[in-house]
Amino acid sequence: MINIFNIERFATHDGPGIRSVVFLKGCPLHCPWCANPESWDVEPQVLYSKEKCTNCQLCATVCPTNAISFVNDRFTYDKEKCNACKACEHACTQEAIEITGKKVNIQEVMDVVLKDVDYYNQSNGGITISGGEPFNQSEELFTLVQACKKEELHVAIETTGYTSLENIKKVEPFTDLFLFDIKHTNMEKLKKITGAHLEIILENLIYLTQKDANKVIIRVPVIPLFNFCEERIKEIIDLAYSIKVKEVHLLAYHTLGENKWDKIMKQYYSNEPMVRKEDLVPYIAYGESLGITIKIGG
């Protein structure tokens, strides 16, 4: 069984061709700009849309575990108590509650993914496994990539690289492409903001590039107040150069995930404006000078 929170079909931004992206739940990092904050916790959880809610409180009435309660007429949710029975989701007539995440068996995932094989074949696409951090469920991930390879799918994994080298070694032979996040080159800053250890990430990255640098694309979420300055971005591109990675994606920070933060009832990162794609264009030339293809967006 594997915990997923979405399968997106006809995804066009996460690897070559037409792809289906399987989003695995659970992540050891906690990047404050995360566009999928509902993916952090591996267990299913309630998403709540305040603007749809009429405060009828039916959800609290039907909840068998008292995970939902109303304090001063304010919806409150205790994730620890919730057993994901979905009673609240069914009861709510306003569609204000949605349970995100479900445990499914690998075959169920494959059944969906295989529906679009013809489209993958036509476009040299395939499956991308994303998250969360897919290696957070490393055993399940291992089973999934094996199942995909049995079907001769092109397999991409989008990862923060924050996992054990052991895990990476196991999965690598069944993977055609790693979309590998490098968020920062400063150890302390990365640790402080996201909780990740850079040395582990780099060890994994170097292992993979030594295996086959063509199987790695470095992806950089470009975030204001974090890494959006010329020096940082260039450092990452230089890193790519030094380990023979040929492609770097600069993903401009956007605020499209903001309402998901509302739905998990947490405060969002900042009020910084989105990064404009145009501001990233100069790096294309810089990459070119090093023989690296820079793509803005996916």
Added chain:
Amino acid sequence: MAKINIDGPQNAEVSIKIPCEKSFSEQLFIMEEYTRVHKEGKHLDKAQREINCIKVLLPALFRQNETSDLIAGRLDFLPIGFGSVTSIGGVGHYCVFHKLRAFKDVLDNEADKVKIDTLYDYWQTNDVKAIYCQDVLNEETGRFIDCKYPFMATARLSGMMLDYKRLLNLGLDGLIQLLESKNQNAFISASIQTIQLLQDVIEQQKEKIIEDRKTADESRKQELTLILDSLTHIKHNKPDTFHQALQLFWLYALCAGAINYGRLDDLLGTFLKNDIQNGTICEEDAYRYLKSLWLMIENRRTTVNGRIIVGGRGRKDIEGADLFAKLCLRVCKDTRYVEPQFTLRISSETPEYIKEMAYDCIASGATYPTLYNDDVNVPATMYGMRVEEEIAEHYVPFGCGEFVIQGKSIGTPNVLINMLKVLQMTMNEGYDPMDNEKRVGSIHVPNLVEYKTFDDLYNKYKEVLNHYYDLSVKAQMHSYKVMNDHVSFLFNSILMDDCISREKSLLDGGIEILGGTNETYGNINSSDSLYAIKTLVFEDKKYTLQEINEAALANFIGFEGIRKDLWNAPKYGNDHTECDALANDLYEHAAKGMRQRGIDAGMGYFLIVISNNQTNTDWGLQTAASYDGRRSGVYTNPANNPQGGAAKNGPTATLNSLCKFDAKYHGGSVQNIKFTPRMMQEDKIKVQALFDTYFKKGGCQLMVTVVDHGILEDAQANPQNYPDLIVRVAGYSAVFVNLNKDIQTELLSRELYD
């Protein structure tokens, strides 16, 4: 006085018509004259009577040519006259009653108004469609368009695609000679007069051009001289040049009242190629002629017609045809009109550059070309229409997407079924919850408690549907009989196989393949409803059938939970195996049921079409809440597409669902998809791969709207800013702001992929 009143709109009319050029008194005079000749012709053979009548209209109703026109011929029509379709004028000897009334309202002379009343009275019992309605309309069968009924019927001869090759091969004198070699029965002799009348039309056009030339500037003079020379040539001879061929084709189509033009690349490609090869014209000249043709077609404003088809299998001169197709693609991209409905047939043999140009045209937001897949449609047509491959290769979609064989078959959609209303009657002892009328013939529809299993319900539904299939065939056949009793459709007959050899008019046994089509609506709402009932009532036992029906009867007010469950049940369009299988089962029931009844009735074919011309919205307004969670009065699903908002798994899932219906059982189905300009441009290769895969998997047709997020919403709020935003309604394109609010809302509800 007829007991049945058929006054009222008779077709979807979105584009605003250009008013007749003649003064009101001239118009009145022509209509009175037409009526007089019709009256006097009572005892004549119908063919002779027809040509006598048409002589009142032609060439009189030709209007002034515009200074931009590079071929001659613009034709007006009046509330009374002769025609084949309701989009321009009416059917046979026709009177469009509501337009005649409107005409009366603008007259200021009382005596003239009385004249109109007299005309109105006369035509109530003589308008061909009124005569048909008199016979057919009853408590179960409504007038087209009267959406109260689950079933509508009309008389019309839509979608005639004539064999213009015969015209261009023989020329007018040649056609006359051919006709003269036949037995001179009334049909043949009237046909000769028909061609002679066309020669008179050409003569009149020449005079107009000569007149125009007197005041034209130098460059226009040259153009007019070209037109004049072509007219002079084609009056007797078969055309030699591209321009002559185009001119002859155009005037014939106008006189015939044909509003779908067919495979023009196959018709004109060789002329074009030869002219360019021998230096008569260059590509830019041809481009200008075609651009002019585009405008002249646009100006006819037929809303759902104007089909020009290029590409595909079975064309004689592929090189010339592709050259023509290429120019059309350029014109289409540059003009961005809602008509012609420019259509590209593609197959595994279509050259890459044509596909590429087509993609760019679509991506630019032109909504055209509409794509048809020959690899699927040719074999499907062979089976569906029971014809050989060489014949099936000449299938052409007309109007909103029904197929005919160019020059060989009639496929007019004269009946329409609302399958969702039929389901609702099956759930309510035969009564339509919308107006509490019982409309199930003599079928006993039991109380809901009697349905012990899903199959009990489903089988009863099929039984009621069968009743409507029976009515469909009868009504369709009867429309042919009535039209044949009164008219010969001379212009059409002359260019349709096998009328001349058989010496018989179209519906008198002349037509080689007497087909027909039945438009079905609410198919997907019905199958989604059934699937929701099957799972929620009979499998999960969460509700009883009564509870679900009660909730729907209340339009779900007070039953929001039930509605939510119904709406969240699996829906067609999401690649859901079981749900799609049920949709397919219902589709095949309708398609095969109709087809077999057609064969049994002696027709060449009678096929369902799953197209749409806003009828899904109009009919939806008068269709009660349904068991898929759709509320009362809301549009039904458009053509063969999921209900707006129901497709939640992206375009591959939707297209996979759409491919599941085997095309060989239907006579045309329409699939719409909506993308943002961003996706069409940035993800071009992926979108192309999406289309290619869909077609490889058996997709028969695709039409694409390209529009940005928020644009349609903004256009609804600020129409003044969007005078030329074109959208695909389903079987046709329209300027968004010209559509009424309900239809706009339906378009908004469809999934937009980015």
